[in-house]
Amino acid sequence: MASPTQCLCLLFVLGIWASQGSSRSVPEVSMSDRFEQWLSSYSRVYQDAKEKEKRFQIFKENVEYIKSHNADSSKKYKLGVNEFTDLTNEEFKAMRNGYKMRSSNNISVSKTSSFRYENVTAVPSTMDWRKKGAVTGIKDQGQCGCCWAFSAVAAMEGITKLKTGKLISLSEQELVDCDVNGEDQGCNGGLMDNAFEFIISNKGLTTETKYPYEGVDGSCNKKESTKHAAKITGYEDVPSNSESALLKAVANQPISVAIDAGGADFQHYKSGVFTGECTTYLDHGVTAVGYGQDGDGTKYWLVKNSWGSSWGENGYIRMERDIAAKEGICGIAMEASYPTA
């Protein structure tokens, strides 16, 4: 039985379908109707009519952009309307990302310089850690730039499952609230390696249930932060700018990766193998949870994002793999790392 929300979404999809085929006789759903449907499906309310009109204009421009992209058959990926369609790209970047590049950081207390997968010779041709039960459901960072916490936690959830057999959803909020004495700055950004440092010195992390996500900076709940549900013993960086090193790593566990996710195509990504536009200015932390090859032979990385499941392929993106540039697509091979346990 479809819930009311699902019905709305279905209507909405039909609306797009109807408006895309210009030769069809189905009447086009007007942009303002579409906007109203969108508002109710995402329960969006604005403070006043002026704000609503401004958001409608942005929504309209984004829908036009999405339509023209999708009409270009040379593109391997599709864009779509999602939770972020009423935001300009600048607004989106400001509230959703939050990765600080390593160059602006100084960390090395617990990191080992070795790469434990360097001598791996055989890797499976495809990998999907979700199928091995090592990936928790898609989470949503909301309007807080703490992607770094979600990325680090997803990698830790993965290694915990591989070492203990248990998949436990762990607390990002604990990192946001408690990892504040180093360079990580909660909703204002951070770095996965710093998060691993904190987790090691904190002797673990508690569960999502005990220390739930709030999406705002708060004070550290010391009582919950000393109840550890999982721990890590160290962390290592994947050698930079080598997709083959990254492949060896992802074949063995989910890996934290940094990417440029600031482009409009990333904001509106819906499906298919993402091939850019993007730069190598890393601004977002996500988690590589597998890899594979598309029907037409395009190789991809399977990446878990933290923008809810309305974005992308149910919260995931497939990003082109083995490209000519050594940094990988959107810089994915530049600053990858993983916890050890």
Ligand SMILES: *[C@@H]1O[C@H](CO)[C@@H](O)[C@H](O)[C@H]1NC(C)=O
């Ligand atoms: C990092 O540490 C080195 C050596 O201690 C120092 O020279 C450099 O300025 C530091 N960089 C930052 C960004 O703090």
Ligand SMILES: *[C@@H]1O[C@H](CO)[C@@H](O)[C@H](O)[C@H]1NC(C)=O
């Ligand atoms: C990889 O092999 C080399 C040569 O045998 C060895 O020196 C190195 O320690 C190995 N690396 C790892 C991580 O096991």
